[in-house]
Amino acid sequence: MLEIKNLQVKLEEEDKQILKGVDLTVEAGKVHAIMGPNGSGKSTLSYVLSGKDGYEVTDGSAELLGEDLLDMDAEERAAAGLFLAFQYPVEIPGVGNMTFLRTAVNSQRKARGEEEMSSTEFLKVVREKAKSLKIDAEMLKRPVNVGFSGGEKKRNEILQMAMLEPKLCILDETDSGLDVDAMKLVADGVNALRDEGRGFLVITHYQRLLDHIKPDVVHIMHDGRIIKTGGPELALEVENEGYAHLIEEEA
Amino acid sequence: MALPQPKLDATEARIAALELPEGGWSAPARKDALARLRAMGLPHARDEYWKYTRPETLVSAEAPKASVFEADEAPIFGERDRLKIVFVDGVFDAEASDELALEGVEIARLADATDIHWAKDLYGTLEANGQTPVERPLAALNTAFATDGILMRVTGKVSKPINLIYHHKSDSSDAILHHVVKVEQGGDVTILENGPAAARFNKVMEVDVADRSGFHHVRTQGRDDERRAATYIFGRLGTESTFKTFTLTVNGVMTRNECVLELNGDDAVAHVAGACMGDGDFHHDDTVFITHDAVNCESRQVFKKVLRNGATGVFQGKILVKPDAQKTDGYQISQSLLLDDDSQFLAKPELEIYADDVACSHGSTSGAIDEDGLFYLRARGLPRGIAEDLLTIAFIAEAVQEVEDEGLQEEIVERVEAWLLRRRG
Ligand SMILES: Nc1ncnc2c1ncn2[C@@H]1O[C@H](COP(=O)(O)OP(=O)(O)O)[C@@H](O)[C@H]1O
Ligand SMILES: [Mg+2]
Numbered sequence: 001m002l003e004i005k006n007l008q009v010k011l012e013e014e015d016k017q018i019l020k021g022v023d024l025t026v027e028a029g030k031v032h033a034i035m036g037p038n039g040s041g042k043s044t045l046s047y048v049l050s051g052k053d054g055y056e057v058t059d060g061s062a063e064l065l066g067e068d069l070l071d072m073d074a075e076e077r078a079a080a081g082l083f084l085a086f087q088y089p090v091e092i093p094g095v096g097n098m099t100f101l102r103t104a105v106n107s108q109r110k111a112r113g114e115e116e117m118s119s120t121e122f123l124k125v126v127r128e129k130a131k132s133l134k135i136d137a138e139m140l141k142r143p144v145n146v147g148f149s150g151g152e153k154k155r156n157e158i159l160q161m162a163m164l165e166p167k168l169c170i171l172d173e174t175d176s177g178l179d180v181d182a183m184k185l186v187a188d189g190v191n192a193l194r195d196e197g198r199g200f201l202v203i204t205h206y207q208r209l210l211d212h213i214k215p216d217v218v219h220i221m222h223d224g225r226i227i228k229t230g231g232p233e234l235a236l237e238v239e240n241e242g243y244a245h246l247i248e249e250e251a
Numbered sequence: 252m253a254l255p256q257p258k259l260d261a262t263e264a265r266i267a268a269l270e271l272p273e274g275g276w277s278a279p280a281r282k283d284a285l286a287r288l289r290a291m292g293l294p295h296a297r298d299e300y301w302k303y304t305r306p307e308t309l310v311s312a313e314a315p316k317a318s319v320f321e322a323d324e325a326p327i328f329g330e331r332d333r334l335k336i337v338f339v340d341g342v343f344d345a346e347a348s349d350e351l352a353l354e355g356v357e358i359a360r361l362a363d364a365t366d367i368h369w370a371k372d373l374y375g376t377l378e379a380n381g382q383t384p385v386e387r388p389l390a391a392l393n394t395a396f397a398t399d400g401i402l403m404r405v406t407g408k409v410s411k412p413i414n415l416i417y418h419h420k421s422d423s424s425d426a427i428l429h430h431v432v433k434v435e436q437g438g439d440v441t442i443l444e445n446g447p448a449a450a451r452f453n454k455v456m457e458v459d460v461a462d463r464s465g466f467h468h469v470r471t472q473g474r475d476d477e478r479r480a481a482t483y484i485f486g487r488l489g490t491e492s493t494f495k496t497f498t499l500t501v502n503g504v505m506t507r508n509e510c511v512l513e514l515n516g517d518d519a520v521a522h523v524a525g526a527c528m529g530d531g532d533f534h535h536d537d538t539v540f541i542t543h544d545a546v547n548c549e550s551r552q553v554f555k556k557v558l559r560n561g562a563t564g565v566f567q568g569k570i571l572v573k574p575d576a577q578k579t580d581g582y583q584i585s586q587s588l589l590l591d592d593d594s595q596f597l598a599k600p601e602l603e604i605y606a607d608d609v610a611c612s613h614g615s616t617s618g619a620i621d622e623d624g625l626f627y628l629r630a631r632g633l634p635r636g637i638a639e640d641l642l643t644i645a646f647i648a649e650a651v652q653e654v655e656d657e658g659l660q661e662e663i664v665e666r667v668e669a670w671l672l673r674r675r676g
Binding site: 074104143 | 621622632641
């Protein structure tokens with residue numbers, strides 16, 4: 001589903017190489033986790049895949065369902081089925097959460113040549129999904145992420161994901177800043193979307209999220225490369241022993 | 252003090268091109284205003300409050316021509332129940348207007364009101380007060396030479412808005428209108444204004460808001476591209492009164508909107524807001540002066556400007572708090588969204604405070620579309636154009652929300668959306 005080959009990325013503004021050849025394949029129906037120390041390039045990978053400006057791809061490729069992702073605008077990638085739950089969801093004063101969600105859903109449908117969702121249908125669906133994430137009507141009315149707590153922002157990301165029904169979901173540290181209950185809500189939201197046709201790339205520091213969202217494959221990223229790939233036991237190993245020995249092994 | 256010769260010449264040349272309406276109750280006020288005008292002289296680029304806006308085309312003896320704008324959309328406010336008062340190139344159009352009768356308000360034409368009139372004590376009075384400490388000569392010129400206008404005395408809660416509708420039909424029209432609104436105790440009125448008025452438009456609205464009464468004003472200027480306009484609102488607020496005005500300006504080569512308010516009674520509330528959309532050959536200036544002269548009053552100034560293709564926006568806003576105006580709550584924000592590097596925003600925010608127990612804040616910013624916000628929206632599938640428009644509308648939202656009526660807010664946002672849509676690639 002997602003196929004990344006030898007992806008090399010530097011910053012546009014300065015001569016700084018951040019991704020130094022990433023190889024990664026996520027199959028439909030699978031959950032892949034990426035773990036790694038701060039600064040290893042995990043967020044950069046998620047931004048480059050979703051089309052953020054400021055990065056230059058110097059080599060390699062990334063395809064979603066056989067389509068060249070790197071050649072598309074951010075909105076085209078979204079319509080093609082890519083979703084990034086942001087590590088730091090952006091506050092957008094003046095734009096109502098509901099307006100935003102409905103415009104997003106219908107923009108994607110329009111781009112795919114599908115029928116737009118009516119406001120009644122949209123309201124029904126959004127209320128239902130919001131309820132299961134414990135997002136109240138008040139939060140839906142407020143401007144996007146403005147005045148939301150850390151946990152509310154993350155739940156709002158999952159609500160967007162649930163509404164947009166993407167093919168490939170990238171979650172960038174969606175667990176950071178969440179208490180146990182909020183993490184459970186978020187994990188339930190993700191698990192509800194697990195499906196044979198959908199792939200997940202879950203970026204996290206901690207084993208604890210992976211207790212709730214069971215990964216099929218775990219990758220360790222360090223200094224712009226994936227240095228080790230294994231099963232769920234690799235996450236436990238990191239939890240108990242840290243990254244140091246893996247990094248040494250690699251060097 | 253003698254005026255510098257060029258200023259004197261320009262002033263006399265302008266006066267010579269005009270005719271002072273004779274006789275009637277307004278004659279003494281007009282005569283006084285003419286004397287004020289001669290003493291001040293018309294604005295010049297070196298005057299302190301005309302540094303950012305070139306006054307030449309607003310003061311010239313002859314109005315520069317402006318082609319008539321052919322609208323391709325229905326006029327705003329058209330769907331609501333209102334009393335229509337229509338002016339064509341600055342002349343009242345009885346045929347197109349509703350009968351000037353509505354419960355809770357007496358309405359008369361300035362040009363008709365030849366008898367002694369309640370407006371006698373007001374016409375030119377608030378304008379004259381508003382000449383210190385900053386001179387506004389074009390307003391004095393208006394009081395002296397206005398050919399028409401509407402006089403409204405509001406005695407109760409008026410059930411529907413009064414809509415002043417302007418039409419521009421001659422490419423050389425040079426209109427001078429002067430409206431007077433007196434809201435008596437307990438009265439409440441909403442005045443709407445819309446439509447291109449003339450090639451060049453000079454308008455004064457004097458508004459006296461008595462104790463415990465309310466004045467609501469929403470206007471749109473545009474979409475006439477070649478318009479030149481200088482407009483003035485002079486307001487006086489009594490105890491526990493409310494005064495709210497909002498202006499949406501789109502297009503126009505030269506627009507100067509001044510608002511001069513005096514909060515004279517305790518616990519009064521004044522909100523002055525505006526949003527403008529400028530593209531290319533566009534110059535828009537908001538000049539606001541709010542004087543707090545009573546206890547526990549609130550004033551808000553909220554101005555947003557969206558500028559592209561070399562458009563220019565100006566904001567000059569002042570809050571003056573007199574020594575006895577304790578517990579004043581004054582807020583002022585002026586912001587511009589520059590959609591490219593060619594556009595510019597010039598701001599002169601001022602606070603002058605002589606009381607010690609006050610809370611006043613002001614801020615002015617200028618910036619481009621927020622890149623992080625734009626990426627976030629696009630990452631959710633919103634095409635760039637739609638995302639940018641959404642962020643632009645979000646930018647002006649704080650100003651639009653100053654309008655109390657949500658239906659009016661929506662109508663205003665629709666016009667802005669249409670303006671943006673016409674420009675989307
Ligand atoms: N826009 C940027 N400007 C400067 N440095 C950046 C930028 N984006 C990423 N980096 C740098 O790239 C490296 C990887 O960052 P990031 O992808 O955020 O790592 P992670 O998400 O794994 O913590 C870090 O050294 C970070 O400082
Ligand atoms: Mg990160």
